[in-house]
Each structure stands twice: as C-alpha cells, then as structure tokens.
Amino acid sequence: MPDGLIFKDRNKLSPHYIPRRLPHREHQISLLHSIYGSMIKDIGNVYPRFTQIVGDTGTGKTCTTIRFGEQLTEQAKKEGVNLKHVYVNCKVDGATRYVLFGNLVRKVTPKISTRSLSPEEMMRQLVEYLKAEDTFLLITFDEIDYFTQTNPKEHIIYDLTRTTEIHPGEPSSIIGEIFIARSLKWHEQLEPGERSTLGMGVIKFPRYTSSQIREILEDRVEESFQPGAVDEDVLDLVSDITANPPVNGDIRVGLDLLYYAGNLAENQGFNRVLPDHVRKVYGGTTPTITSEDIINLDENARLVLLALARSLRANNSAYVGLRDCRESYELVCEEFNVKPVEKFEEYVQDLVYRGIIDMKSLTELGISGASALDLENFLNNLTQRLRQKVDEP
Ligand SMILES: Nc1ncnc2c1ncn2[C@@H]1O[C@H](COP(=O)(O)OP(=O)(O)OP(=O)(O)O)[C@@H](O)[C@H]1O
Ligand SMILES: [Mg+2]
Structure with a gap:
C-alpha cells in the first residue's frame, strides 16, 4: 500500500531496520570500542578477546553489535587494516557445529571448500586463509545460548576460543569473538575449560x-x-x-x-x-481484560470503569486525572440514576488491583488492555441489560 x-x-x-542512531546504547558501543578499537593500532600483535553480551529480548543486542561491527571495520579501513566483521546467528546459521562452521567460513570467503572438511579442519583452514590474505576477523555469534542448549555435547566454545593453539604463541588473525545470549545461564552447559577461555568480559544490556x-x-x-x-x-x-x-x-x-x-x-x-x-x-x-472480568464487577465498579473509558475517549488521551474521572463518574451516575459512591477512590484502587485500570501516578489513570470505545459499548449494554432484568419482575 x-x-x-x-x-x-x-x-x-x-524491527529488522537498524536506525542510524541507537539511543541508550552509547555506553555499550563505547565499551566495545575500548576493547577492540585499540587492537587496530597494533594489529600485528593481537591476541583474541572474547566478549559476552547479555540482555533480555528486544534490548538492542543484535542491532548494537552489528552497528559496532560496521564502525570498527570502518575505523580499520581508515588505518589500512583489512578487517572483516562476520555475524553468525546460531539459530539461523547452525543446527550443528558442522553446519555452523561451514556457514561461518562461507561468510568469510567463498575460496574455502568446506564440503569434505571436519569442523576442526574448517577452523584450521580459516585461520590459514586469514594469515595468507593478511585479513583480520571479528566474529559475532548471536543466540549462542540457543546453540549450546540444543547441542549440549558439541563443545563449540572450545573450538572457537582455542583457534590460537593452531599457531601457539603467535598473534592471531581472529581479533575477537562476541557471544550474544539472553542470560548467562548458557554457561551451565559449558565445560570448566571452555568457561575459563571465554573469560569474564560481559557487557550487560539492561531493559529499557x-x-x-x-x-x-x-x-x-x-x-x-x-x-x-x-x-x-x-x-x-x-x-x-x-x-x-x-x-x-x-x-x-x-x-x-x-x-x-x-x-x-x-x-x-x-x-x-x-x-x-x-x-x-x-x-x-494481548487480551488482559476479559468480558468475564467486567461481568464479575459490581455495578458501582462498572460505572467507575465506564466513567474512565468515556473520559479517556472524550480527551483522546493516554491518561486522565482522578478529578476528571470523578466528574465523568458523576455524570454517568446521573445518567443511570444511581447515587454516586462515597468511596470512589477505593473503587478505582480495586480496579487497579484487578489489572483493569493502569495507574501511572496518583493523578493519572488509564486503560491499556482494551479499546476504551469497545469497553464503553460493552459496559453501556451490560448495564442496560442488567437494569432491565431488575426492572422487569
Ligand atoms: N537503542 C535503540 N535505538 C533504536 N532502535 C533500537 C534500539 N534498540 C533496539 N532497537 C530496535 O529494536 C529492534 C530489535 O532489537 P534487537 O534485535 O537488537 O534486540 P535483541 O536484544 O537482539 O533481541 P533478541 O534477544 O530477541 O534477539 C532493532 O532492530 C531496532 O530496530
Ligand atoms: Mg537478537
């Protein structure tokens, strides 16, 4: 359309679009720069650094790391260093160690044919290739917790963090690996040796x-x-x-x-x-308010809720004040010919406890679980129906 x-x-x-600016992740990006940025200046002498990124879903882990990878590659280019950032998503790119490493190698270069190679040989050839081409690599493994959970016996962290042992004592072409997970729980799947080479560099992504x-x-x-x-x-x-x-x-x-x-x-x-x-x-x-919840309310509570729904709609606002709500309540009572309750605020409080009303502050009341218009129509009908029942003996 x-x-x-x-x-x-x-x-x-x-959610797949990555905006230019990533507010509230400047700190995390600058931590990453402080870890990897300095390596560029002395690229011939680096040993890999492993970093873990941990945070709940939707806290910007993936997009921040991808942005960082671009920035680092850009910086390297300016300094004449041939650096690649390769992003691998363990959920998408690897059901097994064999598939995952194959995809990793293909993302770096089409020149290595992985078909007949074992995972260990793939890593070895990758390291040889990087040395021969004078290319450096930063790898991000996203959703690593998913991989270790589904493949508890494949010790990939061991393979990934010990690539330096292919040429012991020599500086490394893989300058770092970033592992992204929702929490640190995936460590439980690791062997002590894996945990120790992984190290303690953890960057937290708190909830927004x-x-x-x-x-x-x-x-x-x-x-x-x-x-x-x-x-x-x-x-x-x-x-x-x-x-x-x-x-x-x-x-x-x-x-x-x-x-x-x-x-x-x-x-x-x-x-x-x-x-x-x-x-x-x-x-x-996310139907957090059901018709059952509403039917179970007593009439006074329903009228308080109706008053809030009307007041929100009349103002087209996210929240209304307690006073506005009370005024609207008085009109509703008049309309339905009911005496307003004295304990209006207690009714409001009870609706908050029931999770029907949201109270942002003492003076701001709102509804998020249903459209105010639908709620209003529902309450109008319900109140009228219940009325008729009472009126017709
Ligand atoms: N700080 C931010 N600034 C701007 N947009 C952001 C920010 N954080 C997240 N986003 C947006 O949210 C989307 C989802 O974020 P992202 O995929 O990085 O979350 P995640 O932490 O990797 O979640 P999951 O654990 O579910 O994979 C991003 O593509 C981006 O559009
Ligand atoms: Mg992600």
Missing part, C-alpha cells in the same frame, strides 16, 4: 525504561509517520505498555504497536493515530 496521510515510510517501523523507549520510538515515528500523525499521548501509551509487564521492555512490541495502530487509524479514515487505536491493537493481541 502506498504511504499516505498517516505514514511516510512504514518500513522504518520494522519507559522514558528510554519513548526516546527510541520518537526517532522512529519521525522517520516513519507524517508530521503530526502521532501525538504525544500515543507515544506515552505505547512506551508505558512496552516498558511494563508483561512486555518488560521488548522494543519490538512498541514498534509493532505503532505499526498496527497506524494501519488501523488509516483503515478507519483517520489522519492521525489516537490512543484508542493503540488500545484496540494491544487489547486484540
């Missing part, structure tokens, strides 16, 4: 906070949406949903929410994305 009123370039919301996510997504919105198509409130809501459980900071979810909310807004003929588009998408994929 051509991009139009809402989108400028929706491809930029793909809501405000960090907001900043990352803000850049993406600028690249992918038309100016003004995504309000501040939409960004707030998407960032909070992404930062909090059950998503816990996986930035891919934030990108997806923006993408699908944008599509929905476009299909409904809007020229901008509203918080309710986000709720609708999120509630549709």
